[in-house]
Amino acid sequence: MSKNNIIEVNQISKHYERKIALSSLSFVVEKGEMVALIGPSGAGKTTLLNTLAAIIEPDSGEILIDGLDLRKITNQKTRARKIGIIRQQFDLVGQLAVIHNVLAGRLSEWGFVKSFISLLFPQDKQTAISALERVGLPDKTYERTSKLSGGEQQRVALARLLVQRPEIILADEPVASLDPARAEDILETLTRLAREEGQTVIASLHSVEYAKRYFTRLIALKNGEILFDLPVEKVTDELLKELYQLKELDQNALV
Numbered sequence: 001m002s003k004n005n006i007i008e009v010n011q012i013s014k015h016y017e018r019k020i021a022l023s024s025l026s027f028v029v030e031k032g033e034m035v036a037l038i039g040p041s042g043a044g045k046t047t048l049l050n051t052l053a054a055i056i057e058p059d060s061g062e063i064l065i066d067g068l069d070l071r072k073i074t075n076q077k078t079r080a081r082k083i084g085i086i087r088q089q090f091d092l093v094g095q096l097a098v099i100h101n102v103l104a105g106r107l108s109e110w111g112f113v114k115s116f117i118s119l120l121f122p123q124d125k126q127t128a129i130s131a132l133e134r135v136g137l138p139d140k141t142y143e144r145t146s147k148l149s150g151g152e153q154q155r156v157a158l159a160r161l162l163v164q165r166p167e168i169i170l171a172d173e174p175v176a177s178l179d180p181a182r183a184e185d186i187l188e189t190l191t192r193l194a195r196e197e198g199q200t201v202i203a204s205l206h207s208v209e210y211a212k213r214y215f216t217r218l219i220a221l222k223n224g225e226i227l228f229d230l231p232v233e234k235v236t237d238e239l240l241k242e243l244y245q246l247k248e249l250d251q252n253a254l255v
């Protein structure tokens with residue numbers, strides 16, 4: 001494995017009952033790459049991201065992170081330093097003030113007691129405040145998170161990632177529920193901050209337009225397989241047409 005490869009996926013497969021979600025996928029990602037995962041609904045994007053985040057285990061194949069088998073990175077602290085994920089539901093606690101959600105990025109490092117204490121006396125307050133400044137939310141620090149709009153909550157999730165500072169950021173449809181202006185704003189912020197920190201990003205996106213604008217490489221999934229894996233400038237309209245064509249009728253569904 002080359003020194004620059006931070007992720008190496010070797011023939012991973014995952015199925016749910018009779019449905020194949022991922023079919024023997026292999027690819028390599030270098031440190032600092034900005035990769036967008038695209039493909040029609042049900043193609044396997046979320047399953048792949050959850051597999052990379054070790055939220056689900058593949059049936060077969062292996063994932064190497066910095067040359068280490070992901071299954072062997074069992075220490076939570078080590079794993080949190082390597083990989084952070086933003087999911088569609090943000091995983092924020094609505095009743096808590098924004099700052100506490102941001103500091104949850106430290107949870108695996110601090111352990112339960114310090115994290116609990118931080119709910120009363122925010123520790124490392126300055127780190128959280130500067131993360132909130134970087135995502136453009138300095139005035140919401142003590143606001144109850146549930147009062148924020150969807151776009152603002154997405155920024156809180158980003159600030160939490162900034163505090164966690166993982167080497168790899170996985171983002172599952174990070175802008176699905178946002179209007180176009182806010183979606184672009186979040187993608188611009190995410191990719192700019194990741195570039196500044198030298199982080200590697202893999203994000204699933206429904207919008208090919210955003211994928212092309214903010215990312216440098218597109219991995220296209222279709223029916224759990226990689227249809228193409230190309231630098232943005234090599235992705236043609238023909239390939240995209242093939243990718244989003246309606247699936248062939250699933251004969252099994254008729255039985």
Ligand SMILES: Nc1ncnc2c1ncn2[C@@H]1O[C@H](COP(=O)(O)OP(=O)(O)OP(=O)(O)O)[C@@H](O)[C@H]1O
Nearest residue numbers: 016019020021039040041042043044045046047048
């Ligand atoms: N927990 C589950 N149980 C059964 N089938 C599942 C489960 N999770 C995913 N699937 C199936 O696996 C396939 C891949 O799903 P996945 O959510 O990874 O696709 P996706 O590309 O992220 O779709 P979307 O763009 O709609 O979010 C789909 O056919 C889906 O129905």
